[in-house]
Amino acid sequence: MAALKGFLATVYLAVVYASLASAAPSQSSVQNFSTRYVHKIGKRNLEVVSYSPAGKFETFEGGLALPSSFVPRSLEEEAITFVQERLQLPKESIAYNNGYTSGDMSFAYLRQQHEGVKFANSVANIAIKDGNVVTFGNSFVKPTTIASSTAAVSLEDAIASAEESLNGKHTGLPSTIEYLVLEDGSAALAHVVYIDGEEATTTYKAFVDAATGTLLSVLNLGSHASYHVLPITKQYPTQGFELLKDPQDLSASPKGWHYTSSGITNSTSGNNVDAYINSSTNLAVQSASGLVFNYKYSSTSAPTTQANQNAVRTNVFYVINSAHDVWYKYGFDEKAYNFQRDNFGKGGLGGDPVFASIQDPLGFTNNAMFTTFPEGMPGLMRMFLWDVTTPMRDGAMENDIVVHEYGHGLTSRLTGGGSASCLGSTEARGLGEGWSDTLAAWFTQGATMNDYELGVWAGGVNIRRYPHTTDAKKNPLRYRNIADSESEHDIGEVWANTLHNVHFKLREKHGYSADARTNPASTGGNTVFLHLLIDSLKIQPCDPTFVNARDAIIQADVNRYKGANKCLLWKAFASRGMGTGAKQSGANYVDSTAVPAGC
Incomplete structure (x- = not known):
């Protein structure tokens, strides 16, 4: 990066301090959506104005070329010099707030100051690409009067x-x-x-x-956050992105998604998750003030471009937070060993958000993984690129893969009371894969329940052998197929497809609740199913078998619904070989289609 001072002194037209008066506040009482917001607070409807001075934003297309003879300086020095020369201000009136470099772009954020005290709402930002200034925004002002810098009130x-x-x-x-x-x-x-x-x-x-x-x-600080993302009800980027405003559920994330004990962040970091590229400090920062993350993803560009990296960090931050909020309402909360920095005094240990490492430096392809540590230690999600298409695709931009991985954290924490050590056997790990597929599918199944395939966008085809379906001709897997499974993922397919059939039957009986994600008291079959799944995890034994997991779901129905779905559940399990007589015999798994008497 080249130094700016000499160049600015000869190229920029002087914008004298007096010109800042042109940006001075208007005393008009007319509402101005760009400079003010009227807060109506509490039951008393107290009105308090939040004001921001009118700003100026300049873009320089390809950038202002800087002579190569200039000696490079730090980003802080160059940013302060830029503002000093551009606005003809004394250096001591400019404070560097923060900045960072990502790829070939650098971003600097500054504030006006007086006698060493920074201004809250008189700010500037600069973007530099390949050493050239490409944008400059500022709302610096020349105050009509300025108060003493010494406080009289304690x-x-x-x-x-x-x-x-x-x-x-x-x-x-x-x-x-x-x-x-x-x-x-x-x-x-x-x-x-x-x-x-x-x-x-x-x-x-x-x-x-x-x-x-x-x-x-x-x-x-708890409102007006916007994210350009793939809604969690969709699986693939081809289904369309949306700009979602305030998607957080304050009953599950009471201080919002960007809360930390140090304050509200303006990046993809918060109480439930940090979403970053390579390093935990390499986060996506808001694209505009007010927690706006409006980054567009291009499937025709490499996933490593800056725009795509910002988009994918935003999407993962949104998806994990969204799943957190839903599962929280269904019982994966602080007392149940969930993932949060701050547990707000509601039980559990805290200090354990999810760290989502996107385009992880391990460098694997066509894969993703989640490492679940005991409660009190963060969970680690590693997302990798997929090389089956050109250009490569980022698995973190496919929602079902993200939810699948986060699902491992849920099942590992809930099974065994937060120890994260009770899904270690091959069969139990296979159950874990099946639960994760099922949790991902739950979000995308609308009013009509369809066959489900995983990883189609990133992997080019369904990354499972068969779709999850009620049609035995499309998916013949049964309990007995555990014996000839070659991996925990193969075992997981048996369980996931069985649960798909359970889910279908519950919806056939109870219907569909469109508000199931926000209303766990709704009565649709999709609501009932998620309750039974999460409830069962809490009561099943360490390293459960398929039969244990089946029995835990049936018992969960007794616990929550007084056994109202007993026969339905038994018949659904029996349809895939997990009736009352299902058992392991040596290396074999013996099918059973029997159900209890009375069913």
């Missing part, structure tokens, strides 16, 4: 004021002192504190005037 009093105004409770997160540009053009000094709202579903970043102690503004 932090304790500021917290009390925010708690009273918002009828909430301080989170305990670290506080800061920052300047806040107001709509009248002035800059107020503010204590910045984090307050959980009265309904405990929203966390506010509150700005309290450090001179008077009054609440100046808030930011709602």
Whole structure:
């Protein structure tokens, strides 16, 4: 990267400090969607304005070429010099916030400052490609007045004021002192504190005037997140991406997907999962302010392009969080050894989100894996590229593969009470593969239950020998086929197809609940099925056999539904050789189509 100062001094037109006044706030009372948001808070419907000065965004197409004679500097130095020259500002008024380099692109984020105190809402961002500046955005201002940089109100009093105004409770997160540009053009000094709202579903970043102690503004940190992703109800990119707004379920992720004990992230990192490429610090950062991750995926481009990497990190972050929220509502929660950094005092150990390593540096192809450690230690998902097509495809962009892998974490944690050591036998590992296929299929089965194939987009064809189906001609696998299985995946196909038949029969009896993902109290067969599956994992023994797993599901029905589905379940299992007489005899697995008396 080349240094900027001399070039900027000769090329850029001077944009003097006075010109910042043109971006000064308007005192008009007319609502402006681009600069303000009116929060209506709590049962009192308190109105608080959040204001951002109007910004300017410049693009330079191919970039501004920099002479090769310039001596390279750090990204921080070049970014500060750029803003200093571009806006004709004194260097001490510019603070480097953070930045990073990804491939041939570098990104820098800066803030205006006064006497060493940063501005909260007067910011700038620069993108540099191959040493050339390609975009520059800023909302720097020249305040009409600026408050003293020394606070007259104590932090304790500021917290009390925010708690009273918002009828909430301080989170305990670290506080800061920052300047806040107001709509009248002035800059107020503010204590910045984090307050959980009265309904405990929203966390506010509150700005309290450090001179008077009054609440100046808030930011709602729990809303307006948007992700350009493949919805979890779809399997393959060819089925179409959507820009989803606020898909998080606050009853399962009460502080949102981007919450950490250090604050709200603006990247694919949060309480439930970190989704990254190669390194845990190589995350996708929001494409626009307000937690917008709008990255487009191109199947005709290599998966290693920057755009595709941002898209796939976003998709994996979304899919794992979505599955977390659904499974949480069905019982895979803090007490049941789930994966979360912070368990919010609800039981369990915490400190164990999922680390999703995409395009993992192990470098395998046509595969994916999940390593489940005991509760209190993060789960590790490794996603690899698939080379059966040109260009290669990223398995992390196929939702069923992502859910399949995350499903291993669920089954390993729930079986054996969080030890992650109770699916070690070949048969138990085969059950694990079958459960994971089934969990992936559950999300994509709509009102009409269809045959199911796995990995078709990434692998080019169904990566299982047969589709999951109720048609025995399409899939002849039965209990006895465990004996001639060559791998745990082959064993898993027997179990997955059996569960497909169980699911089908439950839906045939109870119908379909379109809201099953958000409403575990719904009565459709898809809801019943997921309850029985997750309930059974909690009660089955360590290293279960197929017969153990079958019995656990039937017992789960007794526990939850008073045995209302007993005969249906037995008949579904018996249709695939797992009736009452099914047993292992030496190396053989003996089929049975018998069901209990009365069925």
